[in-house]
Amino acid sequence: MTLAFADPTETTLPAHALERPALEGWLADQDEVTRDWVAANGFTGRIGQALLIPSSQGGPRCALLGYGTPESRARKRFCLAAAAESLPEGVYRLQHQLTDDDLAAECFGWLMSGYAFDRYKTKTGSKARLVAPDGVDRARIEALANAEALTRDLINTPAADMGPVQLQAAALALASEFGARATTVLGDDLLAQNLPMIHAVGRAAEQAPRLIEFNWGNTGPRLTLVGKGVCFDTGGLDLKPASAMALMKKDMGGAANVLGLARMIMALNLPVQLRVLIPAVENAVAGNAFRPGDILTSRKGLTVEVNNTDAEGRLVLADALALADEGEPDLIISMATLTGAARVAVGPDLAPFYTDDEDAAQSLSKAAARVADPVWRLPFHTPYESMIEPDMADLDNAPGGGFAGSITAALFLRRFVTASRYIHFDIYGWQPAKAPARPKGGAAQGPRALLASLPEILNL
Known part of the structure; x- marks a missing residue:
């Protein structure tokens, strides 16, 4: 299999990587319906959590990805991959405040979430595909x-x-x-x-x-x-x-x-x-x-x-x-x-x-x-x-x-x-x-x- 970033499409969804402390700030800028949706689904920004936010027309308008806390991230690697594996098939564009090194590592992890060893049994990895964020060396991470x-x-x-x-x-x-x-x-x-x-x-x-x-x-x-x-x-x-x-x-x-x-x-x-x-x-x-x-x-x-x-x-x-x-x-x-x-x-x-x-x-x-x-x-x-x-x-x-x-x-x-x-x-x-x-x-x-x-x- 070839692991690669996705090209943007008309249906590319913004995916907000949110630390648990930053979630309140994001919610403060949202309407009451969105806040109630997040609360009802128990999204707290914990590592591995992912949640689609619906639009007024009923389809998804963005995704939320749990990025945990510095303390919880110190105990894991590839935290956004954990969230990506919970997302439905689609193309996503990352919204984030990560450092360059963290972003490169997380993008690598996201691509690797698509890996599956399928020589002897039909298997697939995550089908949530990522658009290469600005500033990321796309060719290097794919290599x-x-x-x-x-x-x-x-x-x-x-x-x-x-x-x-x-x-x-x-x-x-x-x-x-x-x-x-x-x-x-x-x-x-x-x-x-x-x-x-x-x-x-x-x-x-x-x-x-x-x-x-x-x-x-x-x-x-x-x-x-x-x-x-x-x-x-x-x-x-x-x-x-x-x-x-x-x-x-x-x-x-x-x-x-x-x-x-x-x-x-x-x-x-x-x-x-x-x-x-x-x-x-x-x-x-x-x-x-x-x-x-x-x-x-x-x-x-x-x-x-x-x-x-x-x-x-x-x-x-x-x-x-x-x-x-x-x-x-x-x-x-x-x-x-x-x-x-x-x-x-x-x-x-x-x-x-x-x-x-x-x-x-x-x-x-x-x-x-x-x-x-x-x-x-x-x-x-x-x-x-x-x-x-x-x-x-x-x-x-x-x-x-x-x-x-x-x-x-x-x-x-x-x-x-x-x-x-x-x-x-x-x-x-x-x-x-x-x-x-x-x-x-x-x-x-x-x-x-x-x-x-x-x-x-x-x-x-």
Whole structure:
């Protein structure tokens, strides 16, 4: 589906976004019939409320949208989307007193309220369409919305229809749309091209493991995005229980988020040289599956003791990150649904990130607040390095003890990036319950914050 602002029509309705304290002022300027109508319908300006005001001819003359209070808005995102989802089908023009940042975020949320994943069942999102308000960058918000829709679609698609083959097809279709140059290293060619850990993790699956790459742009800073593309994670020989396997179609959420971010960058024609790397595998069980106790040699030459085959994401990322780092780009960003420990630490709504670059961290955090894409910095805590250093190899893919699981995974990945600035995201990639503009299902976490911060981080 394409998410877009509406063009004005003869029946476009004004939609007044009213904070609860501002409602009295609006009502004071209305006639008694309107005041009685608002009171009779219990409209108080609460977030999620929407009310059509009738004209003297009986049809609607405007809509009221609850915008709550600053305190209630601090507990939610996309408050106007909550109201839009209660409106009947139609075209609306927003009347508001929002700041520029709030307005852009609310318009994005309104567009996303029209999203529905309808591949397997007829479904629709909100049919209340919004005219782009004056001062809003229409093209930018539409680009962001359609990139997020791509991310959601990829994550929502079950593994039977979103294996490494289909993920490759989606990545190459995106590359083709924007004229990017694409290649794929497939199956045993991974060994020939020194990507052994990607091969080891994916070799037991019916669909061969692969590294998907595309490059776009010829001028500007060099930006490399690396996304974990584990299209289904059984846990390997350290088999997950059924309860833990239920959502593992989303284990390619890092790749989906990277593709969404890449789409934003290309659609907005950012002046960067973009490289996208996606190791795409299925962590399956078969006679040739890699085993607990195996010691793998990575592309970088570091040896890795496999103490849990369910910690496979960091293995495929490590080879891709080493490849990325060899090019010494100005910035590498990795995104992965990597650890349950990150969810325990910050829950499903925050996107935790790691970096040693203080300026980048500050830019990212500030941008996230502006665009309503919340992130939270976790530390590359160097004293924990000893936890990922076993006796028999250079690195341990799953240190015991149960402590600091997200941090130790991030430290593991940092070992493979030694020449470039680096930001790592350990995301959830899933909306566990319906929320305004965010149906239950696949979710983008971090791309809009990253996009907003890149001009400052890369000095664009």
